[in-house]
Amino acid sequence: MEFQLQDNKNTPNQRRTFILHSVVGIGALTLANQASAQALVAENDPQATALGYKADASKVDKAKQPKFAAGQNCGNCALFQGKASDAAGGCPLFAGKKVATKGWCSAYNKRA
Structure with a gap:
């Protein structure tokens, strides 16, 4: 029984894009929460x-x-x-x- 890996050249780029978007999204949510909590x-x-x-x-x-x-x-x-x-x-x-x-x-x- 042999497994073949798909040759998908976009997979590393898709992972990087997902991670980048996740980090940016979490950062934006954190800043929004801090800004609203700090309103006088x-x-x-x-x-x-x-x-x-x-x-x-x-x-x-x-x-x-x-x-x-x-x-x-x-x-x-x-x-x-x-x-x-x-x-x-x-x-x-x-x-x-x-x-x-x-x-x-x-x-x-x-x-x-």
Whole structure:
């Protein structure tokens, strides 16, 4: 019993093309996920507006936000999902977006 191999000169090129396309595709998906995960919430976002979110806590209007006190910011809030040393981190109130560590909103709750 004898096996014959097909003489297909394109097989190595097809493999290289497949591998190249796979690597490029995986890289593109990774970058897309990182880009979407890194989007910062805008102050004019409807949810942000409803919560009085400011990306810089020093710019909070104390007349409009009487709950605000100096020293409060997203970095020391119980809802903040990141390190205080990070520039931004996740917040469950703004799903899929990050908030500035130096930001503030009316849902502030001091981290224990």
